[in-house]
Amino acid sequence: MSTSIRAFTAVALLAGFYLLALGIVVGLLVLDIALYQASGHLRPALIKVWALTAAVAYPVLRVVFLTRRRKDGGELPGVPVTREQQPAIWAMVDRIGERTGVRGPSEIRLVPEVNAGVFEETKLLGLVPGKRHLVIGAPLLMGLTEGELESVLGHEFGHYSNRDVKLAAVTVAGRRAVLHTIGGLHQRADRHQAEEAAKLAAKAEKRLAKGRKPSDEQATGGVDRVLARLFTLYSKLYFRVSEAVGRRQEYAADLIAAQLAGRDATASALRKMPVLDSAQDFYLGSYATIGWEIDLLPPPGQVFGGLQHLLGDPKRRQEMAEYALELPEHEPDPYDSHPPIDRRVAAIEALPDDGRGAGASGPALALLYDAERVLTELEAVSLVPEAARKQRVEWAELVRSAMLAHAREAGAPAGQALTALGLPPTVQGLLDAIDAGRAWELTDRLPKSEQAAGATGRAAREFARPVLRRELAHAAVLALAEAGLAGWELSWSGPAELRLPDGFPDAFDPALDAACADTPDTSPLRALLATAGLPGR
Incomplete structure (x- = not known):
């Protein structure tokens, strides 16, 4: 057909x-x-x-x-860009209109979507023409070259070209x-x-x-x-x-x-x-x-x-x-x-x-x-x-504050478990729980998988050990960040990068392993935190 x-x-x-x-x-x-x-x-x-x-x-x-x-001419999206304010954009649009022989828009608006389009306030289901509007997505301006943008706008004008379907x-x-x-x-x-x-x-x-x-x-x-x-x-x-x-x-x-x-x-x-x-x-x-x-x-x-x-x-x-x-x-x-x-x-x-x-x-x-x-x-x-109603802050502060808030939220279950045991919801409280032989009692209060929930004895401890290590590492980082000794930095190449005190990363893993061993020793991690400048209590 x-x-x-x-x-x-x-x-x-x-x-x-x-x-x-x-x-x-x-x-x-x-x-x-x-x-x-x-x-x-x-x-x-x-x-x-x-x-x-x-x-x-x-x-x-x-x-x-x-x-x-x-009607299309009602509440329109975006912000208008006038000829006086944006002569370069209008010059490109006028040039495309002349080359296609298509009547250009009466208004150009910038919108936040990855989109461009020409729409018209028609009557009688499009049989009677009306005012035309062109919308250009701001992401197109940021991600395309001038030649590519001209192509995108030319495509939109093409829909109104005499070479297109009349209906x-x-x-x-x-x-x-x-x-x-x-x-x-x-x-x-x-x-x-x-x-x-x-x-x-x-x-x-x-x-x-x-x-x-x-x-x-x-x-x-x-x-x-x-x-x-x-x-x-x-x-x-x-x-x-x-x-x-x-x-x-x-x-x-x-x-x-x-x-x-x-x-x-x-x-x-x-x-x-x-x-x-x-x-x-x-x-x-x-x-x-x-x-x-x-x-x-x-x-x-x-x-x-x-x-x-x-x-x-x-x-x-x-x-x-x-x-x-x-x-x-x-x-x-x-x-x-x-x-x-x-x-x-x-x-x-x-x-x-x-x-x-x-x-x-x-x-x-x-x-x-x-x-x-x-x-x-x-x-x-x-x-x-x-x-x-939101506060505007620079990117560096935005990332540091947001990541710290996410870290606090992630550490909330462990903090609640420590409080239930009568211990302070801090890394020192977690270390005290380990020294008091209550580490597995603590992990038992944390969310666990169905398989872990059904395990007993040695198997239960093997399921709980990585959970304890994760929560201990998280609590240590959170304590350093709250004390201003560590923090997250903005990266446009990937996730925010965690910055720890000098020398801390190399000794961190061995200290965590020692604290989570069958015979736990929390002194390496306590010493590491103290050397980084974190108070003991």
Whole structure:
């Protein structure tokens, strides 16, 4: 089936989606009229039937036809970048618009996601054009070259090119409408199911109070769930056709990007996109929010902007380059509007060499004037309100404080076990427990595996020995860190690095082994801690 035929089929199926809803409502109305005519006059049973049909028709009318959808021109994400503030970015966008013959955006916004897109405030399911907006993900500026960014933006403009499918906007708008409708029906069903479950739980509690067996009745979501499933089944056919159009459009847009920025720059950008997405997720989870639980965040502009430190680290850069060269192979999903990235890369790399190489190799972030200020503004509009209450500290302090907090949390079970034994929750208390012959009593109070819990005698001690050693090492490090004699240092190449006093690491393992031996000797570890400057008590 050609792309154009698929597009027209998708539009017809979209119309069918609404006709299905209309058919349900009209069918129920015809049924009500027929029943009334057959009965000749109003009866209580007839009123009950009308109430039932109204209960079915209302969610269809409410969700499919009457719900007001948020327009694209409503609350927009990110921060706007004006021509006056960011002339370099606008110059690139204008140049792409001229070369593609596509009407450019009225507004450009910077967003925190690894994404770029041009969307339009259309009417009548995309048939009437409107104001266009371009969004550019800040991670793209940090991780791509100028040539690669030009390719990414050229791809987005390609969706609006005359060489693309004419009904592209209609199929895109149609997908949004269908997803909105199905989502609305499932939300209603979830809400009703929760209400139904609460009522059933109350009934079950009353029956139990009277000594009666609770009912086996389960909450289902009622008619809303049935309707949601019906429309979901129909939507699968619509998505299977419309997403095929979307996949064809992606290949066409990639080709336009290659014509604009060059084959190599386009292939390189495609390879980097999934790597950047993973790097962003890793950075936010392992760096930017490492101090979230203790109310700390990196300096202003660094929650998103700090990604450039990770991307600039030589070791990380080498890792990402290797990942980009080894994209995993994926089978196309018939319900996905985007083909697998490895197939898109293969299609571009199969093009003849155009001799342009990788294009402009300068960092795309150089296009963003006063980047620190813009990234700070991006945080203000993108982070959750709770972020405003967090303290901003430098990276070094953030890592030290966060790791110390994590260490305290990890040491909490051992501290509680020591307190239960009447000993101080410190490394000295743990050493005293060992000297008093209570080490195994201590480890018995700590979480253990099922196998360890079932062991006895010598076997139980062998299971407990590494636990004791781990807790003793942890308590020693925590004591040194709290005394300011040790700490963690930021590393963009890997996990935070623990820095111990000079000479401590070489003697640490033997001292731990001595303290955890069958005949324990805590004096080497006590002496080592004292030499490092830790008070005995």
